[in-house]
Amino acid sequence: NFVEEKLGSRYKESTRMDLAKSYEGSSPATPVFFILSPGADPPEDIETLGKKLGFTVDSGRFCSISLGQGQEMVAEEALEKATRHSHWVLFRVIHLVAKWLGTLEKLLEQYSEESHPDFHVFISAEPAPTPEKHIIPQGILENSIKITSEPPIGMLADLHAAFYRIPLNCVPEMWNLKASFFLLCYFHTCIAGRLKFGPQGWNGRYPxxxxDLAICVAVLGNNLETPTKVPWEDLHYLFGEITYGGHITDAWDRRLCCIYL
Structure with a gap:
């Protein structure tokens, strides 16, 4: 309260990442590097921006690859293809392929020369727990735009984030369903917020x-298009048992999720 009264609310409220502005500063020689944090979902932000600019998976102009054992050659082929056809490519969790990072550094430097301006590379990795365990090559870090997005703090901030991350045009006439839309966002905020409390929140670490919220919003809109009886039982099952419940492995956690719903 003291900070808000003396300095203003802008010093108290967390700022949101504006990927569009960071993208403007990137180039074929300047990748965008996401430093992962709990609650952040860079692929979704990239896909949202890509839809606005015409780079989508359906059009073949965007490729997302989760790095892991055996994915190095797939990533190299995708990078070479993106260079030739001026596409976007996203390499996720590159810290899982430490031995390949030197090759990635050389390829990024090689393909950055004489590439089309539309060619862009996005990278994500978890931060190293200690300086001694730092494995990301210095060349990648120095040439990249580094972005980190801390999860919102508090129920109100979580609720604002839920509204912010859902494009309202994903469901026709969504504003005619404001009450149901709000309740769904509130439900998402409650169960996602419990992850911050570790084993006291959930018995497992659920992603x-x-x-998940965007899928539920789309399902909600499809089931409420006609002004007939609301299929509450069907929605309860789709949200609690399939969309969110599909992540849950513990019976007590599943019961708690359905109680919240």
């Missing part, structure tokens, strides 16, 4: 994300 709830804004993508």
């Amino acid at each position: 709830f994300s804004a993508r």
